[in-house]
Amino acid sequence: MSEHAERFTALRPLLFTIAYEILGSATESDDVLQESYLRWAQVELSGVADTKAYLAQLVTRQALNALRAQSRRKETYVGPWLPEPLLTEADPSADVVLAESVSMAMLVVLETLSPDERAVFVLREVFGFDHDEIATTIGKSTAAVRQMAHRARQHVQSRRKRFEPVDPQYSAELTTRFFSAAATGDLEGLMAMLTPDVVWTADSDGKVSAARRPVVGAERVARMVMGLVRVGGPEARVEPAVYNSAPALVLYTGERLEGVVLIEVSDGKIANFYAMRNPEKLATVMVPRRIGR
Structure with a gap:
């Protein structure tokens, strides 16, 4: 391996995380x-x-160029846009800053x-x-x-709830x-596990069936999930996983990958569902990634 390759490979987890x-x-x-390597x-x-x-x-610099091109594509995107789910090689929860990021x-x-x-914000x-630098x-x-860093920090803090490191066992049990x-159609049981203002957000770009707008509220989300389970029928199955340092479910119909649903837990209840259904964004979701900082 050349010295160029050795240096780049050693820093690849950090470089991938910056770009992501x-x-x-x-x-x-x-x-x-x-x-960047070229x-x-x-x-x-x-x-x-x-x-x-x-x-x-x-x-x-390369990521910023790609981001500006991506921003133009989002202008014609159908429904909510969510980041691609990230399957990490190891649970990053030992590094709370990395897990939250x-x-x-x-x-x-x-x-x-x-x-x-x-x-x-990311670099600082x-x-x-x-x-x-x-x-x-x-x-x-x-x-x-300095001004940009201050503004970005205030902006993020005003919109981001306090991060709670996930207890993997509790989260898996809750999910x-x-x-x-x-x-089993237990509506009251479902609602008891959701925060009152729980939100279900689905990303499909109109390519498959999914809610085009976020669904808000415990009863509406619970009824919608029950409906999805009924529609899935006997061929549907779910497998627990961890994506983006959060509990998740990988959805299948038979052997066909249908989506990945990430779950955000707050004060012991589910506060957010992030459902990735866009086939293009599911193309590499089973590939484990090494992240670092």
Whole structure:
């Protein structure tokens, strides 16, 4: 392996995580890393003082280019847009900052930032790069980056509930109980496991059947899930998993992958369902990813 490849491979989990948190797409993050490596392979290593900072800068710039192109595509997207679910090789919950940074709830909030604000927030709050390094990366003054970091932090904090590290055993039990109740039509049992203002958000881009708008409220969500279970019929099955450091269910009809539903638990009850049904975004959901910071 060449020295270029060795240095890049050692930092790949960190570089993938930067790209994913800026883009919300594992597939596009793979493309960004491939493009970044091709550029890196042409660099004279004797002129690189800090490999981590250099590669983070390179990947961030490529990710921002991809994000701006993605923003244009979202203008014609049908229904809610959700990040691609991320299957991690190891449970990142030991690193609470990393676990929160890839959580679906955090990524949904990051969608509301401008591309530059999103890059600044990710590089500063998650990866701890200093303002000078970030300024060089995005082509802004250090003073402008400080202001952007402050604005982005306030924006995220005002929209993001306190992150609760997941108790895997409790979450798995709650998820299993919920779908058992759905299968038996136990409406009251279902509602008891949901927060009053629970939200079901589904991403399909109109390619398959799914709610085009978020469904809000315990009774409405419970009735909808019971309906989905009935429609699935005897061929339907679910398998528990962990995606984006949260409990999830992988949905199948026979052997056909139908979707991935991520579950956000708050104060012991389910507060959010994020249902990925878009076939394009399900293409690589079974591929485990290494993340890091």
